[in-house]
Amino acid sequence: MLLRNFLLSRAKAELSPHISHLSKKTGAINQSIKKVTTYIDNIVLEYEGVTTKDYLTKRKYEALETVLSYLVQEGYSQVRQEHISKKSGISKPVINYVLTWLQDLGVCQQIKVRRHGKIAPSIYILTIHNNYLKII
DSSP states (O other): OEEESOOHHHHHHHHTTTSOOOOOSTTHHHHHHHHHHHHHHHHHHHHHSSOHHHHSOHHHHHHHHHHHHHHTTTSEEEOOHHHHHHHHTOOHHHHHHHHHHHHHHTSEEEEEEEETTEEEEEEEEETTSTTHHHHO
16 A cells, blocks of 8 residues: 555544553553564464464564564554664664564555655554554
């Protein structure tokens, strides 16, 4: 899907009152990441016969947790892969692999955005998040 001249700030302002936000208490993000990784574990276990931690390399698993930390808060995120890479110290190809893998599993969707004819950061939506239907 390709959107033109999409402004996340405007969409956030319209969406914010209608979506449920993650609580601010300590550990809420980690608990949400564990729930999502458990869901992914079930999918990988069914098709590959191993857990996600065994299926992915240690570095890819760290990248998975990092990517999920951006997505679990509101169910979506518009962030450049370079930004995630710089913040976490994980290479961009590994981040890209994890995002593509999540899309293949059906856990994440990517919406490509163009702003003023130039490529803008894609929007990544966590399909198993409570806010998914409100975002779409």
